[in-house]
Amino acid sequence: MQKIPYEKPVINRINAGVPDKFGMKSRIQPITQIDDVTVRDLVQQYGSPLYVLSEKTIRNTYKKAVDAFKTRYPKVQFAWSYKTNYLNAVCQVFHQEGSWAEVVSGFEYEKAIANGVPGEKIIFNGPDKTRKDLTVAIDNGSLIHIDHLDEFYEIASIVKNSDKKAKVAIRINLDAGIYPQWFRFGFNFENGEAWNAINKIMQTPGFELQGLHTHIGTYIISPQAYGIATTKLAQLTVRIHHKYNHHIQYIDMGGGFASKNTLKGAYLPGTDTCPGFDDYAEHITEALHNSDIPYDHMPTLFLETGRALIDDAGFLLGSVIANKRLPDGRKALIIDIGINLLFTSFWYEHNIVPAQHTQLDMENTTIYGPLCMNIDIIREAINFPVMEKGEHVVINRIGAYNMTQWLQFINYRPKVVMIDTKGNTHIVREEETSETMNQLDRVPEHLKSVNNDH
Numbered sequence: 376m377q378k379i380p381y382e383k384p385v386i387n388r389i390n391a392g393v394p395d396k397f398g399m400k401s402r403i404q405p406i407t408q409i410d411d412v413t414v415r416d417l418v419q420q421y422g423s424p425l426y427v428l429s430e431k432t433i434r435n436t437y438k439k440a441v442d443a444f445k446t447r448y449p450k451v452q453f454a455w456s457y458k459t460n461y462l463n464a465v466c467q468v469f470h471q472e473g474s475w476a477e478v479v480s481g482f483e484y485e486k487a488i489a490n491g492v493p494g495e496k497i498i499f500n501g502p503d504k505t506r507k508d509l510t511v512a513i514d515n516g517s518l519i520h521i522d523h524l525d526e527f528y529e530i531a532s533i534v535k536n537s538d539k540k541a542k543v544a545i546r547i548n549l550d551a552g553i554y555p556q557w558f559r560f561g562f563n564f565e566n567g568e569a570w571n572a573i574n575k576i577m578q579t580p581g582f583e584l585q586g587l588h589t590h591i592g593t594y595i596i597s598p599q600a601y602g603i604a605t606t607k608l609a610q611l612t613v614r615i616h617h618k619y620n621h622h623i624q625y626i627d628m629g630g631g632f633a634s635k636n637t638l639k640g641a642y643l644p645g646t647d648t649c650p651g652f653d654d655y656a657e658h659i660t661e662a663l664h665n666s667d668i669p670y671d672h673m674p675t676l677f678l679e680t681g682r683a684l685i686d687d688a689g690f691l692l693g694s695v696i697a698n699k700r701l702p703d704g705r706k707a708l709i710i711d712i713g714i715n716l717l718f719t720s721f722w723y724e725h726n727i728v729p730a731q732h733t734q735l736d737m738e739n740t741t742i743y744g745p746l747c748m749n750i751d752i753i754r755e756a757i758n759f760p761v762m763e764k765g766e767h768v769v770i771n772r773i774g775a776y777n778m779t780q781w782l783q784f785i786n787y788r789p790k791v792v793m794i795d796t797k798g799n800t801h802i803v804r805e806e807e808t809s810e811t812m813n814q815l816d817r818v819p820e821h822l823k824s825v826n827n828d829h
């Protein structure tokens with residue numbers, strides 16, 4: 376008689392119908408389609424994993440943001456934060472909607488020019504602008520946001536022998552009640568550094584001080600902070616006017632509005648804690664209206680909103696590779712989406728759901744990616760239904776930073792597809808192939824032959 380192999384017993388709590396910590400039904404709502412295109416069709420046509428962007432959502436979100444500000448303040452201009460998502464198709468949607476470009480490197484600057492953005496509609500931020508970058512930006516009449524004094528001196532030496540003036544603003548870091556405070560970029564408000572930089576610029580030929588800029592941080596869930604920051608920039612605007620009779624043309628409040636994603640460790644879901652565009656707009660425009668800036672010289676309000684404009688429009692589709700039972704009894708699911716494709720999984724508890732209706736029974740599950748790396752974890756612990764190999768999952772709200780901070784690692788990066796406003800799908804970036812991967816590799820002559828004798 377043959378001995379039956381031993382199988383370790385597992386005790387599972389049945390979670391079906393059990394309310395979550397808010398007393399709500401803990402049912403997972405599947406995402407079966409995006410803008411009326413089914414997830415199954417998308418994966419069948421374009422493969423898995425797959426990034427999907429909704430053009431409709433981008434445009435609707437952008438219009439909502441613009442409306443929130445323009446109904447409160449007449450002069451508003453958005454500039455698309457390239458580093459948040461610089462797929463050319465995405466940038467073009469924003470530019471078609473009227474957005475300028477906000478770039479933080481020579482590479483992004485070149486991208487904006489290639490996308491057809493006129494030089495004078497490019498805002499050039501960041502601590503690393505080379506002499507060549509600065510020369511081109513001055514030539515094109517772009518708005519250069521100075522980060523430190525060495526950059527100021529570099530510009531001064533470029534414009535000294537030129538008939539072109541540099542159109543500049545300074546980036547200002549300040550205490551808006553957000554801690555830890557970001558003070559590594561720009562000039563400090565409270566210790567007088569910003570005022571010092573302003574005086575240097577105002578007293579040096581070749582500069583035209585057009586604006587004041589701040590970017591107080593990212594994923595800021597208190598709109599009040601923007602009110603405090605705006606008030607401080609408005610104070611400098613008034614002070615410049617008093618001393619130099621010079622009118623600041625724009626105040627740029629940067630980005631940083633939160634998206635509806637949930638931060639790791641947060642008690643409440645991001646969908647409950649994320650302020651609306653109206654909340655931010657109210658605090659910023661109120662601070663401008665209540666400032667001492669002369670009424671006939673109110674500055675244009677620039678905004679460089681990134682994640683809040685694009686996160687909702689991005690989806691990552693994937694498939695189940697395997698189910699596993701860990702030695703401690705926990706359930707594990709392996710999917711084909713790794714952290715290399717989901718950089719934001721380092722700080723967000725991403726919402727991940729099946730792409731089809733599943734059984735009601737759920738179990739505490741760890742969701743792993745496909746990489747042969749211990750840290751490749753998409754969700755540490757999530758109540759998840761049973762899914763079979765080959766079934767599809769959807770991670771939503773991934774439009775911001777994942778398609779720029781993705782890592783080429785172990786696997787080829789997959790296609791990105793955009794669903795247009797009519798429901799047609801377009802590839803907006805191809806997947807990588809062995810050809811793209813080897814394009815930049817060079818093997819020195821003496822390493823080209825391999826001795827297979829040993």
Ligand SMILES: *Cc1c(COP(=O)(O)O)cnc(C)c1O
Nearest residue numbers: 456590593630631679680681682
């Ligand atoms: C990254 C960045 C933005 C966009 O920030 P979000 O938090 O995504 O809105 C805007 N301005 C500057 C200067 C940035 O560096």
